Amino acid sequence: MKNKAGNDRSGCDVHTYEVGNDNYIERVRLYDQHSFKDMDWPDTEDGEYARAYLEPMMQQGAESFMSNVETTMLLARIDDLVIPLTVNDAEYDNAYVCSPYTHYVSYAKQELSMLEKPVLEKGLSALLSLIGWGMKRSQINKVVHVNNWLLSTNLYPAMSGEQAECLLAVVQERYPEHVIVFRSLCSGLHPDLTARLTEVGCRLIPSRQIYLYQANDPNFGNSKSRWLLKRDYELLAKHEYEFVSEVEMTDADIPRIVELYKRLYLEKYSYHNPQFTERFIAAAMASGTLRLYGLRKEGRLDAVMGYFCRNGIMTTPLFGYDTAVSQSVGLYRMLSACLIKQARKNGHLLHESAGAAQFKRNRGAVADFEYSAVYERHLPWGRRWCWMLLDRLLNRIGVPLMRRMKL
Structure with a gap:
């Protein structure tokens, strides 16, 4: 993948990528709360929806709309798609929609009662507390979520695998010390996205069983x-x-x-x-x-x-x-x-x-199962181990357990 970076007249980042042998060219613009006013919103149904939903949050902050969400929002324009990004560094009390710690530790502890097995619940709770301590030390919440609408389920527009790969590359360049996560992916609903993101090195980490x-x-x-x-x-x-x-x-x-x-x-x-x-x-x-x-x-x-x-x-x-x-x-x-x-x-x-x-x-x-595609290969081992652990624990133990108990 070749990358050429520059700035457009609005001052926001502009990245041009040449992907694969077909010379597929993507232009990606990233807008923050200051430059988004200069965005050329796509004249499409998805573009109109994105503007109606995201513009107020960019202007007033996500906290005004969801009281337990503290995050920095960016907008990525790729072709005729507008994709929201959320950037976090810690914020361990955040809602799970932008806090992996909340999702995999705090929320998981609450859901242990569904097992209806007190001894197992107590043991797993202690294990989660230990893992959670390690996750904080490894800065698990230093993360950028791609296509994060701050909802329990993030539906995807008609995004290709090549576009997802291009966004991943842009975000990695802009935030070289952050983990990059695509939430709410399901292989049955998003075969192209999951396949391409896996090919470029993302881990598919289970998040929940969906219906x-x-x-x-x-x-x-x-x-x-x-x-x-x-x-x-x-x-x-x-x-x-x-x-x-x-x-x-x-x-x-x-x-x-x-x-x-x-x-x-x-x-x-x-x-x-x-x-x-x-x-x-x-x-x-x-x-x-x-x-x-x-x-x-x-x-x-x-x-x-x-x-x-x-x-x-x-x-x-x-x-x-x-x-x-x-x-x-x-x-x-x-x-x-x-x-x-x-x-x-x-x-x-x-x-x-x-x-x-x-x-x-x-x-x-x-x-079916929903996954987060997690890219952390560019980080040192001390930042990566928690994601590697989640990958093994959830794919080898968590998913079979949820299937067996039909949770």
Whole structure:
């Protein structure tokens, strides 16, 4: 790979790469919070979405939208794609979306209770504490995440393996002391990206078991799963809930939306998830970066979801309901059925993220594994060992264990 670097008139870095034997030329521009105002945003659907979502964060800082995220954001323009980058050095209390330490140590400790084996949980917790101490010493959070939208699932645009390789080279040159990570990769969804990044030296380190629902296939699922979904959807009429869209929501609903997300994603699951602020919800409603829907009864919003679609895939980073309502009412079941119905309507594959494994399997979702492609070969061994350890532990022990326990 040949590299020619310079500066454009806006003062941001410009890198030209010649890749392979086909003389494939890529031009990459990196913009920071000062130079992004000079960006020529692509006149495409993805470009318009990127501007609506990312421009406010570049102007006001990610912390204004997610209270437990502290990071430096950059934008990479490659061809007609705009890719967000997050840069961190430590920030060990960050949400897991930009903190590998939080993901692999803090969050993992909380999830040990899912094993329902106290002796094993205690032993693994002690092991995680020891590993975590070593990870801090090796500066595991000195990292740049590529295509990081600061959400539980980062959907990818139509990015080629060559483009990913080019971005990797640019980021390595700009941040030679940082690990480089591409989150939210799945070999079934991103075969070109995972193959190319592996070829150039990235490790594929498992992050979680996810569930995919082929809502784009009208014949997907067996008779049992279709019956369960039909039964779940019929609960709306039984309990007199109305399925409402963002058109039927107002600013007065914003605090309630934040509360519903908090009750599920934060209180029931983990405060290490992104903690969305009212400003995040207001921006999503105003810009349409999340399609918001909810369940309302007698004027009260009791459940909410927010989804977005990219490159034929749909996912819901915003999902919550009033956990004080009796479980027999089935708010989670109703909202999940409405989500699948929306995915079918859009003709998209539904990325259902992690959690509620048996529930999702029963309704036809198929398990797969999500990985982070990690590049650390340019760093000294003292910085690399923790990633090498994660690679071995998770691929040889973690993945087989999760498969066997169907987590």
